[in-house]
Amino acid sequence: MAEPMKIRATLQGDVADVRILMLHPMETGQRKDSKGQVVPMHFIQSVVVTHNGKIVLDTQWSQAVARNPFLGLRVKGAKAGDKIGVTWVDNKGDKRTDEVTVTPAS
Amino acid sequence: MGKACLKWTMLGSLALIFAGCATYPDPATTRQMAEKMVSEDFTAPAPALLKRLVQDKSQQICSKIGDAKLTQEEAAEVVKLARASIQYPASGKLVGNWKIGDNLAHDGAGDRIQGGRLEKRKENGGLCQNCHALAPGEINVGNVGPSLTGYGLQRGNSEAIAKLTYERIYNAWAYSPCSNMPRLGATRHLTPEQVTHMVAYLLDPASPINKR
Amino acid sequence: MPTTRGGVAAILLACLAVWVAAPALAQSDDPLGVGRKMLAEDNPGELWIEQGKTLFYQKRGPKNASLEQCDFGMGPGKLEGAAARLPRYFPDTDKVQDLESRLLTCMVQLQGFDRADIVKRAISPGGSNGSDVEALALYITFRSNGMTVNVSLSHQKEYDTYKAGEYLFYRRSGQTDFACVQCHGEANKRIRLQDLIHMTDKKGVQEVVSTWPAYRGAHFVVRTMQWRLYDCFWQMRLPELKYASDASIALITYLHYQGNGAVITVPGFKR
Numbered sequence: 001m002a003e004p005m006k007i008r009a010t011l012q013g014d015v016a017d018v019r020i021l022m023l024h025p026m027e028t029g030q031r032k033d034s035k036g037q038v039v040p041m042h043f044i045q046s047v048v049v050t051h052n053g054k055i056v057l058d059t060q061w062s063q064a065v066a067r068n069p070f071l072g073l074r075v076k077g078a079k080a081g082d083k084i085g086v087t088w089v090d091n092k093g094d095k096r097t098d099e100v101t102v103t104p105a106s
Numbered sequence: 107m108g109k110a111c112l113k114w115t116m117l118g119s120l121a122l123i124f125a126g127c128a129t130y131p132d133p134a135t136t137r138q139m140a141e142k143m144v145s146e147d148f149t150a151p152a153p154a155l156l157k158r159l160v161q162d163k164s165q166q167i168c169s170k171i172g173d174a175k176l177t178q179e180e181a182a183e184v185v186k187l188a189r190a191s192i193q194y195p196a197s198g199k200l201v202g203n204w205k206i207g208d209n210l211a212h213d214g215a216g217d218r219i220q221g222g223r224l225e226k227r228k229e230n231g232g233l234c235q236n237c238h239a240l241a242p243g244e245i246n247v248g249n250v251g252p253s254l255t256g257y258g259l260q261r262g263n264s265e266a267i268a269k270l271t272y273e274r275i276y277n278a279w280a281y282s283p284c285s286n287m288p289r290l291g292a293t294r295h296l297t298p299e300q301v302t303h304m305v306a307y308l309l310d311p312a313s314p315i316n317k318r
Numbered sequence: 319m320p321t322t323r324g325g326v327a328a329i330l331l332a333c334l335a336v337w338v339a340a341p342a343l344a345q346s347d348d349p350l351g352v353g354r355k356m357l358a359e360d361n362p363g364e365l366w367i368e369q370g371k372t373l374f375y376q377k378r379g380p381k382n383a384s385l386e387q388c389d390f391g392m393g394p395g396k397l398e399g400a401a402a403r404l405p406r407y408f409p410d411t412d413k414v415q416d417l418e419s420r421l422l423t424c425m426v427q428l429q430g431f432d433r434a435d436i437v438k439r440a441i442s443p444g445g446s447n448g449s450d451v452e453a454l455a456l457y458i459t460f461r462s463n464g465m466t467v468n469v470s471l472s473h474q475k476e477y478d479t480y481k482a483g484e485y486l487f488y489r490r491s492g493q494t495d496f497a498c499v500q501c502h503g504e505a506n507k508r509i510r511l512q513d514l515i516h517m518t519d520k521k522g523v524q525e526v527v528s529t530w531p532a533y534r535g536a537h538f539v540v541r542t543m544q545w546r547l548y549d550c551f552w553q554m555r556l557p558e559l560k561y562a563s564d565a566s567i568a569l570i571t572y573l574h575y576q577g578n579g580a581v582i583t584v585p586g587f588k589r
Contacts, residue, residue: 128472128473128474130477130480131478136484139481139482140482140486143563143565144486146564146565148565149558150558158557159556161489161490168490169489217493217555220552222558235510236509236510245511246511250509286500294493
């Protein structure tokens, strides 16, 4: 796993509109495969978003979040060129960090 | 093909001159080419299932291309073939159990072919909900066909209506030649007994479809 | 493949996680339209574009070659605008080919893959990581994003294939007595809550040909036009359409020519 995320961070005034697409199976541990075996739990447990290194969002996720999840947030006090970082960690200890630069509104 | 080299395309655009005189093939050539594709480009777990692609006479007539219209003679023939196909249940009773019909009407599964396997269950679903509105208040219903909400309320449940309803479900083309509706009984997707349950579901005053 | 039961509502629940603050969206009387817009703006399918790009330029297969020499109709390796002109006639195979069958040709000839093997895994299981074919088809089409569909009929086989596709579009068979036109021949129709694209209308067919490959929400993977046709025959209770077969190419040719002028915008988002 741990495929790259797709992050967009667009400035609207002094607010960065951040949109994050993640690739993750988000298995609940309730599902059975075609052979009737339970597919083990495999889901993102925490997502942390940073703005120029400072944590602006620190979340705990559960199996309720769907496969290939989407997260959107707005970060106040952003400027073009600022760094937005996203890190997720799943229940297997797998993690992924990606970073983008805030772009001005087009 | 023997066509003239200079030709207006069917869409009325400018005539194009090519060294090879490429142009639309005639219908017979197209038919031959397409039917060859049909015979070669599909697979099924059993040869009998491949026969599903073979058209019967009515289907051939009803496969009008584009704006092509059904002639009166063709319509009459489709109706005649449809009437002849209608089979009634052995019991003679055309109105069955509306509760079974209710389940069938909402069941869109059964008899599909995937990954080399046939989806065989106890019986095929009626597929009604896919295209028709049924009981009032149900949101998850299609609109390819007319709404059936209040069907029995509007028509009563006389013997004549029961027979008409039975026949329309068994073979809709007996009344509306080349209708979009599948000839559910005639094609054996549903059994005569199943059709009687659908009739009950539509007509019975106690059926949810006739809820006020 | 499972069919969804809740239509767009289910997709909204499935794909949206926590919003820290309400997004600024255009006010709309059409709540489903608002939802669709949100899904279109942030489409998980986009995550497969990079995968497709990597696969395209990677040396793969027994011949350890990339797909850079593949000719999609505009010369070897030229991708910009190539998907917009497909299907078309190819002299080297002497047949009309759509994007996926052409991709197959190149994977076999350039990379040495076994055709039957690619076909077997071309359509990935729902919930999987997707197939290489799905990612590649998306990437190659993506390279024509923003361009208009421009299929031309000039070779005789292109005329023949177009007409065969039209014939097949209207060909009724099986216990459902369905041809494509039974469900796709009228405006504002839907099966349960799934809108049916009106394909005998210019705008409808343009929507069809410009939004595939697409992320299929219910399957969590990218799906292609070949898959879409296959799935229709499945629902019609008909036998299985062979992947990249002449019948599939004929239908795709018919639809794309009808859809000329559409602006390609992939990945699409489907339920």
